[in-house]
Amino acid sequence: MPKDSGIGASSKRREDVRFLTGAGNYTDDINVRGQAYVHFLRSDIAHGRIKSVDTSAAEGMPGVVKIFTGKDFEGVGGIPCGWEVTDKHGAPMQEPPHPILAQGKVRHVGDPIAAVVADSLEQARDAAEAIDVDIEVLPAVMNMKAAAQDGATLVHDDLKNNICYDWQLGEADDAKVNEVFANAAHVTTLDLVNNRLVANPMEPRVAVAEYSRGTEDYTLYTTSQNPHVIRLLMCAFVLGLPEHKVRVVAPDVGGGFGTKIFHYAEEAFCTFAAKACNRPVKWSSSRSEAFMSDAHGRDHVSTIELALDADNNFVGLRTNTYANLGAYLSTFSSSVPTWLHGTLMAGNYKTPVIQVNVKAMFTNTVPVDAYRGAGRPEATYQLERVVDKAARELGVDPIALRRQNFITQFPYDTPVALTYDTGDYNGTMDKLEAAADLAGFAARRAESEAKGKLRGLGINCYIEACGIAPSNIVGMLGARAGLYDAATVRVNATGSISVMVGAHSHGQGHETAFPQVVADMIGIDESMIEIVHGDTSKIPFGMGTYGSRSLAVCGSAMVKATEKVIEKAKKIAAHLLEASEADIELKDGQFSVAGTDKSVAWGDVTLTAYVPHNYPLEVEPGLEETAFYDPANFTFPSGAYACEVEIDPETGQVSVEKFTAADDFGNIINPMIVDGQVHGGIGQGIGQALLENCAYDENGQLLSASFMDYAMPRADDLPFYAVDHSSQTPCTHNPLGVKGCGEAGAIGSPPAVVHAVLDAMNSGGKAVDQIDMPVSPSRVWAAMNG
Amino acid sequence: MYNFEFEKPSTIADAVAALGSEDAQALGGGQTLIPTLKQRLASPSALISLNGIAEMQGVCVDDDGSVSIGGATTHATVAAEAASSYPALAALAGQIGDPAVRNRGTIGGSIANNDPAACYPAGALGSGATIVTNTRQIGADDFFEGMFSTALDEGEIITAVRFPVPQAASYQKFLQPASRFALVGVYLARFADGVRVAVTGASEDGVFRWSEAEQALNGAFRTDALMGLSINPMNMISDLHGSKEYRAHLVGVMTKRAIEACM
Structure with missing residues (x-):
């Protein structure tokens, strides 16, 4: 019997009412009296030396308040990188400056050269057209392997080469790895590309900054997944402002998917310019600007080798990846191909020897950073593609090969630095086999073939590491931030509760799911609890929302704070009931004395806390508690996915006919929200697999610079999904036993789709063992007719 | 976009006159032109909307059985009103873009623009349609001259497109x-x-x-x-x-x- 409230209930998302009725308050809805508008003059050249920027003709144009160039930011900090990766020789990564406006060189199409602040946006654009920029065009550094060669054109003249770092994880002894491969009964090798993506949240980025000359306070409204992180980075590294003088607000945010984690030049610019112009300054990205200024995702080129023994046991794995970082280091870009990628290369398998090699490259492209899954999809894609290829080469069932190599004993120390606390990969695969009706596939294939279509089945497994932590470990790995989170539970006199959380909700449903937890702990109605987030002046601190961490990390902080509240409330209740605190029980919003019929209601206790007439003298008035929570380990959601596609052999068109997901997310607070998160993630994964492709030409021009050429998944590209979350091995180290579900779909689905496409092509008699994403009709047709 | 004058004449004659001014440009449904203007890739002095001209609206069947469609008729209207008289053309119109595009975009605008990937040029050429302008009638075989290029003269307006109906x-x-x-x-x-x-x-x-x-x-x-x-x-x-x-x-x-x- 499903619950109708509290933990485990599919409570309807309360925030959807305002989102769906146009009552949301997004950053672009915020207009400050007297605000001016900024337009950024962006480079249309991928790589060039700035000879001059002449603003004289533009200065006097109507409405112009002030024009800024790179010179105005000399002496101001640049955009920092939040993670220092150490390369395999022990040297720190190469870390070039990232100025707010280009200095000396432009390094990608979209790199901002100048900023015009004017009374209106049109006036700013008019003036920007009057700025005379002289740029000496340099060869664009586009191909990562060529960029790694000695003598290659340098993206950053002051660096020794274009390699940010040459990193390794796992077995460091090459000879030992070579020996494993030399002695293997079978080796499967695969070269593949993980295609570059543009996140394209529905809401483009916006920043509005104001400065009070009277109080010397700044307020920045910005489209962010983590306002405290923005405040910390901008104040400490870029503008040198005291944090207590800066308030950062991220109101309703229309989707982030990672790309709104990072601290961007535009928001720092608006904050800087608000003081310099003594006017509030607003910037709203156009969609065209978003394509060339939002951090992109993925873009790995990899070779992966899997060694198997004569019994088909995995005995070794080696990867060599070139990871594109773009022109500058975005906030967490350096961590994505390394600690969020190499560490996942064991996957669900007990491969004993693993060596991961990653060269991270600077190129004349938009910076690349975390995008839903961030490193884990790239790891999963490589690993699962090579496992599937091995099964095909060996002529064994791909599920059986996976099952044979599954990790079954927990905790499990991988050869790539993680300890999986729990999981049941066979159990989850059992759920998948049933939910996906794999037994009925042959009949469905026959039906498709009767229509002249090819049908394929693709299986995929994934493991991910969520709730990145603990802080002391990530600090050793190079993180320049802690990865805890915080919550304040503020009980009002009448018993209603405001919970101030560090996690930001921008589609995840926190405003619904978090109250379910607190309501359950106290035994009151969910509607009595409100979640407050997204404003550094209201919440204690917060590292924000990414990496499927909100419930596992911030939710744990909330549980701890609620426990403190209950503990204090019991003291008050004990006083009111003239009983010992140890005998007080809380159930259904009533404090009672164990074994008696004496009780006092939640509301009477909370009122007493604020009207402490009859009150224990040793207890402080009020009822408000804060907790910070730093996890002991990552959480490890896992799953098994099945995809069935049809291919039209005449055109190469692929349609996803059936998609089934079996996930183990541990305990689940709101099953409906989890379903929705998985649906959305699979939608994005199918988008990557079939449609999305951020492409540049050899001169660094963005070919897919609008929705005319960048294909987003639409509703009719996607099937109805079957999702099963009944395989549940609760996380062993957080109080809710939760693991996180936000990225799973995007991690687990791309290989499943590609495996299905390959299976379909092979069923048509064409032996094809490799195709790169997006698996577009033209690529499928070319593969089948190549 | 840059500033421009806007006129919405109610007769073809007034539209032709308005298009006589330097750098004036006709505006159909604006599905190509408006995005172009928003990107500042064009700077017409005036936009002359053709959408207020009653005689350029709608679908009718001529005495010889051919289907005439006013140049300012939207795709959605063609999809609905030509469904019985010329179903294949109505189906083409019903597959253009999305509902927002179909409710703004016009047949005259699409044919005059002659985007190499647009649908209507194929419908017109495949049907052997006649492009009717304010000054003449042009057979489809002579009208489409290459990517974004047509036989239209400066200021010439497509008032209607006449389709013979195939078997x-x-x-x-x-x-x-x-x-x-x-x-x-x-x-x-x-x-x-x-x-x-x-x-x-x-x-x-x-x-x-x-x-x-x-x-x-x-x-x-x-x-x-x-x-x-x-x-x-x-x-x-x-x-x-x-x-x-x-x-x-x-x-x-x-x-x-x-x-x-x-x-």
């Missing part, structure tokens, strides 16, 4: 995955005196007639009439979404499907 017709469109314009679209119309096959989306020269297929189908209107026929990929478009060879291949596939739909 059978079909438009087969293979979607470009991002824009959902035609990666390749084939409009096939079978008349008593012959078959016409027009192809959009594929060629660097814009919409064109596949005359070899027409000849073959005039001999025998069957899919196997296409056996051995192929389009030379040389002049095909090659881009992110498909190679020349792929487009040339799709021309054959879409033509075959159009034949099947006409059977």
